[in-house]
Amino acid sequence: xxxxxVRRLEEAADRFVIPLRMNEGFDEQALLQLQEEIDRCGTAxxxxxxVPKRAALILAELSPAIEACAWLYEGDMRQxxxxxxxxxxxxxxxxxx
Numbered sequence: 001x002x003x004x005x006v007r008r009l010e011e012a013a014d015r016f017v018i019p020l021r022m023n024e025g026f027d028e029q030a031l032l033q034l035q036e037e038i039d040r041c042g043t044a045x046x047x048x049x050x051v052p053k054r055a056a057l058i059l060a061e062l063s064p065a066i067e068a069c070a071w072l073y074e075g076d077m078r079q080x081x082x083x084x085x086x087x088x089x090x091x092x093x094x095x096x097x
Contacts, residue, residue, distance in 0.1 A: 002044075059096070
């Protein structure tokens with residue numbers, strides 16, 4: 001179960017961040033799926049004594065990666081990506097709090 005959660009989290013993160021980094025645009029559906037996976041992990045690990053190392057690395061890198069991608073874009077799109085980074089950061093905090 002733990003391995004499956006980490007795999008799903010990683011796939012959702014890649015599905016959202018990689019197109020941003022490749023300057024292919026913003027995928028709202030991928031963002032929603034990423035937030036769902038973050039929530040799912042938070043629910044699963046809320047009472048656990050630890051968060052799997054790979055998941056912790058993914059979660060820690062998400063917000064900075066999204067913020068870095070924002071600078072590839074201009075205007076409203078840059079702002080939307082920055083807002084998405086903040087939303088993801090807040091989702092991670094809420095999931096692991």
